[in-house]
Amino acid sequence: MAFVTQDQIQKFHEDGFLLLEHFFTAEECESMRRQMQHIVAGMEGPPHCRTEFSTRPEEQLQAQGSSDYFLTSGDKIRFFFEKGVLDERGNFLIPKEKSLSKIGHALHAYDPVFKQITHSSKVQQPRIGGEVTPHQDATFLHTEPLGRILGFWIALEDATLENGCLWFIPGSHTSGITRRMVRAASGASTCVEFVGSERVYEDSQFIPLPISKGGLILIHGEVVHKSEQNCSESSRHVFTFHVMEAKDTSWSKENWLQPTPELPFPSLYT
Ligand code: FE2
Numbered sequence: 001m002a003f004v005t006q007d008q009i010q011k012f013h014e015d016g017f018l019l020l021e022h023f024f025t026a027e028e029c030e031s032m033r034r035q036m037q038h039i040v041a042g043m044e045g046p047p048h049c050r051t052e053f054s055t056r057p058e059e060q061l062q063a064q065g066s067s068d069y070f071l072t073s074g075d076k077i078r079f080f081f082e083k084g085v086l087d088e089r090g091n092f093l094i095p096k097e098k099s100l101s102k103i104g105h106a107l108h109a110y111d112p113v114f115k116q117i118t119h120s121s122k123v124q125q126p127r128i129g130g131e132v133t134p135h136q137d138a139t140f141l142h143t144e145p146l147g148r149i150l151g152f153w154i155a156l157e158d159a160t161l162e163n164g165c166l167w168f169i170p171g172s173h174t175s176g177i178t179r180r181m182v183r184a185a186s187g188a189s190t191c192v193e194f195v196g197s198e199r200v201y202e203d204s205q206f207i208p209l210p211i212s213k214g215g216l217i218l219i220h221g222e223v224v225h226k227s228e229q230n231c232s233e234s235s236r237h238v239f240t241f242h243v244m245e246a247k248d249t250s251w252s253k254e255n256w257l258q259p260t261p262e263l264p265f266p267s268l269y270t
Pocket residue numbers: 135136137151225
């Protein structure tokens with residue numbers, strides 16, 4: 001297990017992110033990838049994707065099913081797909097291991113391999129790959145005081161300029177947020193909505209952070225980051241989760257993700 005030096009801590013405070021190469025061994029990465037393959041092999045298209053009719057009320061029910069599927073996923077292992085990969089009966093149109101955007105959000109609680117890696121995580125979202133537009137995690141995971149969350153982004157394979165590595169605006173973690181994602185009022189057409197709008201960022205502000213397999217990137221809750229679409233032939237699997245500083249911090253009731261009686265947020269320190 002690697003250690004973090006004072007210089008690295010200083011660098012994290014300056015930049016809002018920190019790259020730690022070779023934090024996990026190749027065997028730890030392979031163990032996570034093998035477990036993921038096992039989970040995906042047993043995966044089926046979720047019920048809300050299986051609508052055989054296309055009348056308007058059915059579409060609304062499907063949208064509602066999709067919202068519920070997302071909002072109640074905090075204490076379950078559920079699958080989230082790229083667009084257009086399932087037909088109206090929930091059958092896969094492409095090999096199912098290539099259909100996923102992410103699996104979330106409670107692998108850390110129920111899967112032994114991921115539990116081992118994230119035994120202290122609050123929120124986790126294993127990602128398969130794909131484009132993520134510029135954002136701050138505090139937009140989606142709101143705390144009071146703001147930004148008291150830390151993202152862990154583990155490269156299970158090399159993440160390169162070609163296959164969608166992370167990009168950051170160094171030092172952007174000090175300017176607050178201008179956009180929040182909150183739960184929509186019941187009866188609304190979407191399950192969440194945005195309050196405010198994202199700042200406009202120039203591409204030239206971002207720097208890429210390629211990282212090799214087993215590397216870890218620590219992400220400040222307010223730093224602006226993104227990843228480009230993976231247009232290459234190589235996959236870019238990552239495992240990512242967040243921890244929150246619980247002391248003197250409140251978790252917004254308006255966040256999409258809420259702890260449940262069955263699965264409260266586990267504590268890192270007792
Ligand atoms: Fe993020």
